[in-house]
Amino acid sequence: MISFNEYHRNPETFLFLKILQDHWQVIRDEFTGFLHQASDEELKFTYDVLGPKSKTIKTKGNSKYSAFGILFQGLLIEEYIQVHQIQYPDYGMDEASAKALVLREKYFPNLAQFIEEVNLIDDGVIRNVYFGTFHPGLDIKLHVNYNPHMNRGYLGLIVPQGDVAMKICHEQLYWHEGEFMVLDHSYPHCPHNYTDYDRTVLVVDFFKPDQPREELIRFEQEQVAQRMQDNPYSLGVFGKSDQAQEEDFIKCGLAHQLEWDKVL
Template identity: 45%
Template sequence: MSEYNEYNRNPNDYGFLSIFTNNWETLKKEYNEFIADEKFDFERAQLFMTPRSNTLKAKKGSIYSAFTLYCQGLPMGEFIKEFKLHWPEISDKEIADILGYLEENHFHETRKIIKQAEEASDGCLRNVLFSVLKPGTDIKLHVNWNPHMYRGYLGLQVPEGDIAMKICGEHLKWHNGEMLVLDHSLPHCPHNRTEEPRIALVIDFLKPDMDRQEMLDLEKKLMNERMQDNPLGLGIFTTEDKVSDDIFIKYGLEHQLTWDSGMV
């Protein structure tokens, strides 16, 4: 285990995260039941449940998918209504039908766990989504410009082999049943050079160790901008997710030269 630092945070410092970790097998079970549902159209659901990025680049076209259950402090359905979101490829009715089907048939315990964690977090919990990093993925160095938040990853299905998150020049590993907490406002690039997907529960939360009102004010400012610039990014991905030249040279030049050469 890497020593904890500014980009690799100690999960034990954020007590509410243990609610997810202690229930990781339940979360994995409900996810597996969900993906085994032959009646469910996953491609249609991903049209609106996967936040869209205009800046992420990778070796392959389709690199990442997600099923967002809780977004910007609200259940997904409430978030869509709050921001009056519409997607060009899928109707409002179909979205409502999909969310209704999920409400009735899936993630009953998961929603209880999220609710319990939300209450225990003292209002810090922001996003909860099942994240799929597909086999063969190698994502270009980037940042997620969310300086007001940390991102937790709870490993649910982590394949053996060459799979890691490189952040600030260090390779960190996901592990089944363990929480990895990162500051994604710093440069990072995940890869999955195995033959299996990596499944993790992603948990975004306000930085409890920073001034709360300052974080809320920054969040409001960023959300206003993002819902104008890239509303289908769900406030998670933005047009700002690029590294500055000095940070790129410090952390990403060697990786990028290799990435561009096609050697990874």
Template identity: 25%
Template sequence: MSFRDVSEYPFVEVFEENWEKIRDEYLRIKNKMMAWPETNLYNKGWESFGIYDFPYGREVPFAAMCSFTRDLIRDHIPNHGVAGFSRLSAGTELQPHEGYQGNFLRMHLGLIIPEGDVALRSLDEVRRWEEGTVFIFDDRLEHEAWNRTEEDRVILLIDFVPEDEDF
């Protein structure tokens, strides 16, 4: 099973309730995004701004620039790993790949989602991001993502270890 039922994760509600404040923090740092390090996975335009590092989830020095989001993660997902903003520029395609093979699930919260063909495929299922909405999937399974629109797609990405799940 790739995508998970978000109702099983109580922290989802607080992130969906605060998505506009989280988006506002992104807007303040949007010019500080850095290229995603795995450049072999994409054709262009995948950038991130880390709040917590990979894979340990330690606060990064510039996390204070997003203190509201940092604190929400710290206070509501104590078993998180990497967390931060992820932006796919217009026309960006991520190749099919498998993520880090640790005990993490990955949460995406839609912050800026353009109209059109912008989605993530995991195994045989495709999900389109929606502003203010979370989906959770198993990043260890094959997945790919694309933004075939003329505008940027921005999400908050958080890895976490589920408390009541066997891996």
């Protein structure tokens, strides 16, 4: 029987996630359909523009992580590009926004509809939605995603059998297809994929429902402004605060990890 705690949350307590979970196969089919049908140019654009980039989260060795999405900080990707005036090396801002809209409408109409439905019901509770793929051999170093007002849900879409897991504090947790795993990512964590196959989930960041919405939005705006200044291609998802500090290790009894990280 699964036990929940302050960092591993019971997904059933967040009723708005049920809309996404009930349609997980539709969402998975849109993802796999995109991979099989998209042109090389569309694929390149997607990972260049729709994929949040991190300068701080590190992997061990040459293992890879890839991601792309359609919602960031409550805005659809084409709106987010315009609001934050993002300039790309290979695309003008207006061009990038227009292409992002075309791709979203072409390949992910159902996912966009499900997000809209949830956010209409619960006043914009969902903030980020993107596909995250762990390629074989991935091993991400211990880090945090600091936002005390946010939870991160993972909806399993393609999960191979074997050792593909999330280590957080003193636990090792496993994804399952068609189910949500919900974590408070302000606690130190490090995922891995030691199988020979890709693992893909739908990452869904959402506000903690029991806190004042105005305070959450104000914190988010301040944090995103700093993250976008540090790295405009982070899409507000990643930032310098993702680096685990010594007090994070000590708080969770992981002080030995400091020595391991130095060695690695």
